[in-house]
Amino acid sequence: MSAVFKALSDPTRRQVLQHLQNGPLGAGELAQLFDVSKPTMSAHFAVLVAAGLIEPVKQGRTITYHLKLSVLEDALLMFAEAFGLQVTRTKAGKPSGSPHKESR
Amino acid sequence: MNPLFRLGRALLGAALIIGIAVVLQWLQPVYISKELSIRLMGAVFGLVVVVNSNAIPKTLGRRWRVQSGAAAQAARRVAGWSMVLGGMGYMLASLFAPPALAFPVSAAILLTALFAATLRVTRIGTSCPRQ
DSSP states (O other), X not given: OHHHHHHXXXXXXXXXXXXXXXXXXXXXXXXXXXXXXXXXXXXHHHHHHHTTXXXXXEETTEEEEEEOOOHHHHHHHXXXXXXXXXXXXXXXXXXXXXXXXXXX | OOHHHHHHHHHHHHHHHHHHHHHHHHHTTTTSOHHHHHHHHHHHHHHHHHHHHHTTTTOOOHHHHHHHXXXXXXXXXXXXXXXXXXXXXXXXXXXXXXXXXXXXXXHHHHXXXXXXXXXXXXXXXXXXXXX
16 A cells, blocks of 8 residues: 555656546657656656556557556545645655656 | 455455354344444445445456557446445445435445446447447
8 A cells, every 4th residue: 555655646646647547548658748758757657557556558569558546546646636645755855756856 | 366365355255244244143132223233234235345346447357458448447437436435325324324214225325326337337338439
């Protein structure tokens, strides 16, 4: 469950889940929707996959991500979006849920 | 997940429900009234529905997920929410509705949720082409 909270603590990851609620999307399509580097997006995807919130499906050379939220996780996502989640901050001021520095 | 583990978990859940029913039967009428016993059993049944329905959107098979895409995902989501809310409604009605109405109201709530979920899931094949 802590993996789910960690995954939902980051706004970018929450936005990824919200985009996937409209239907499955390719990794490239998802990455284009955000102003972050591809390695950063890959790290975000890895956190979401590890939490079991999305499922990567490989078709040829492309990876498509499918949403895999239970009702409780869906409700948690809505709650986190409405009220935010408590995220501990490191000395550098970055949220601990963030995989690494976002840059482009 | 290992099928044996899933079977074991299902049997444990069934044993737990039967155990609760036996304990409630044993407690009445000395420790709790027959009415409270029936209400508590209704709440347990509602909880079972909530717990099982929570996983509906998550248990979508990989093959089915790939073939059906967005429509199936949306249908499973609606079905999951419908059944969870139906289960919660069943629990609340079982616990708090007037004795004469508790069973009909809770059953009506759950059947409505089940009907809505079934309707939403069965409509996928007719309304949305497979991707």
